[in-house]
Amino acid sequence: MADIIIIGAGLSGLTAANYLHQKGRSVLVLEAAGRPGGRVQTTEQDGFLLDHGFQVLATAYPEARALLDYSALDLRPFKPGALLLQPDGSRGRIGDPIRDPGSLFPTLFAKAGGLSSKLGILRLRNQLARLSAEEVFQREERPTAEVLRGEYGFSEELAARFFRPFYAGIFLEPELRTSRRMFDFVFKMFAEGAVAVPNGGMGQIPLQLAGRLPEGSIRYNSRVAHIEGQHVHLESGAVLSAGKIILATEATGLVKDYAPAVNTQFVSTTHLHFRAAEAPLRSPLIALNTRPTDRVNSLAVMDQVAPGYAPAGQHLLSVAMVGQQMGTDGELFAQAQQELSRWFGQAAAGWQPLHLRRVKYALPAQEHVQGQASYKIRDGLYVIGDHLLHGSINGAMQSGREVAEQL
Ligand SMILES: Cc1cc2nc3c(=O)[nH]c(=O)nc-3n(C[C@H](O)[C@H](O)[C@H](O)COP(=O)(O)OP(=O)(O)OC[C@H]3O[C@@H](n4cnc5c(N)ncnc54)[C@H](O)[C@@H]3O)c2cc1C
Incomplete structure (x- = not known):
């Protein structure tokens, strides 16, 4: 016993x-x-590694650092920041110029808020670096959407074009009702380490x-x-x-x-995997769809981050939608291809659906x-x-x- x-x-x-x-x-x-x-969890299908939803490990997580053996996990990092798929069909880049100096100029020219708002990201980074994780969870509790425009003073544009899609994909709810403590914690973790996946899948x-x-x-x-x-x-x-x-x-x-x-309240997600002969992105970045009316929230080419995710010569696309989406699997695959064709053209029509997963209980609701x-x-x-x-x-x-x- x-x-x-x-x-x-x-x-x-x-x-x-x-x-x-x-x-x-x-x-x-x-x-x-x-x-x-x-x-x-990760399921293997035809040599592709399919994580059960779009999941990443922030290497700065104190608990993960204390218990996991990162080198045995063979962690592979995403590039810091995100590629913004902008409503007019163009692309922009939000980076972290401290961890990735090459992202400085693209960040300055992305259509996502003025310079002072972008410098506000660096200010917040420094502010949160001075707080421990415990202190972050003692901060005044308000909805994330409120502090972005209020306390943190980010422009409407930066909030809408970067923070909303980025954090909607993490909190799995688009209104950003999630507690600002969670926003601060995630922001701090992403600033203080890499965002990575094991080469053999989550x-x-x-x-x-x-x-x-x-x-x-x-x-x-x-x-x-x-x-x-x-x-x-x-x-x-x-x-x-x-x-x-x-x-x-x-x-x-x-x-x-x-x-x-x-x-017992929770939020949900719908996750699609495609295989593609050509990679739609050029670097291991998370691409964020900034059109608020679209269903697709993000796209990543997983084998660009970690080659173990796809057989040689093929690519695995991970496409995330926030919430439980209505429609058959076929309709949702077609919808994702149609929305993403705005940026990737005809190539999107050639992506082959691999698997669709509806995760009902994905995260607990996090207003508190x-x-x-x-x-x-x-x-x-x-x-x-x-x-x-x-x-x-x-x-x-x-x-x-x-x-x-x-x-
Ligand atoms: C799509 C998705 C994306 C996410 N993205 C991220 C991310 O990027 N980064 C991050 O840090 N976190 C992310 N998370 C959250 C993270 O995965 C969870 O917070 C964490 O895995 C929860 O672990 P847990 O042990 O609390 O619960 P669970 O993982 O839910 O474990 C509960 C276990 O109990 C078992 N069980 C249930 N009932 C019984 C029973 N009656 N008898 C025996 N066993 C039972 C279940 O089978 C399960 O194995 C994501 C979650 C999802 C779903």
Whole structure:
């Protein structure tokens, strides 16, 4: 019998399991799916690595730095900043001239706000560099949209042409109702490190954590039906017991039955993969669609960032849409091609649809986020997960580390 049962092998559960194992505690992780990772997974199809949604790792995440072995993950960075697909069909570039000096002139000439607004980005960078991640999560909580125009004084144009599409793609909601604490945290993380993916796909992150646990510590295809006292009942009928039980499912899963106060609101995304013979972009940048009426939010050529994502001579296009999109898969593929043809011309019609994924529970709603949480439900029963802090790899891992420390 294990000392501790963890329900869910997402990043929060795996992080807790890793730290508890390091401290000599025996853990058993019960996972409903056939593999680890929860929301962070990669599926191989015809030699292409398809992440389950457009996901990236900010290498500055303190929790990831502390626990992950970055060199074993073979991380490959995006170029800092973004390529702006502008409403008139032209392209512009927003860079970070400190990390990528070559982006200075394109940034100055991008049609996304005046010079003072662009210098405001550098000012904010310096301001946030002076705050710790904990301090960022103690700042006054207001919607991101409000602070961009108010406190930070960015021009309407910069907010609309850069921040809105960039952060809509991260928060997965276009109005930027998400707490400014989350905006500040993401901004700080992106300024202080690279934005990267493992060459073997984002799924390498949970695989690394799972691989460090002793053989037999994770039972896959083991969906938990309910908990009674210190007994865990599986859907298969099996019953397992432990002195401590940690619930690490998403908020709308088993968690909500035992911790009714958790945040069960969420946002969704729709994600498309295409294969292409020619790469539509020339460098490993995230391209942002700045037309607010379009459905496509971003485009990246994944093999330009990390060659492992596509077979030699072919290209993998990752196209993200915010929210749950109506329409059949075929209609959405056609819509994406039509919208992107504004910038990529006839070539877009030749992209071949590979896979479409609708991620209903993608992130917890983040109007309110925090840097600390209470994990204990009652003696012997604990809850962790990104929904308690904020929806990110770092938030999920922090909850896992902190519960392990408490135990
Ligand atoms: C499309 C998308 C894009 C994202 N982009 C980024 C990004 O770029 N950067 C970033 O930092 N974060 C990103 N995130 C957020 C990040 O992936 C999550 O915050 C994090 O993975 C959540 O981990 P978790 O352990 O809290 O939950 P989950 O990953 O949801 O893990 C819960 C686990 O519990 C299991 N489970 C559920 N019910 C049961 C049951 N009854 N019995 C047993 N097991 C059960 C599930 O199968 C799952 O494995 C993104 C998320 C999505 C979906």
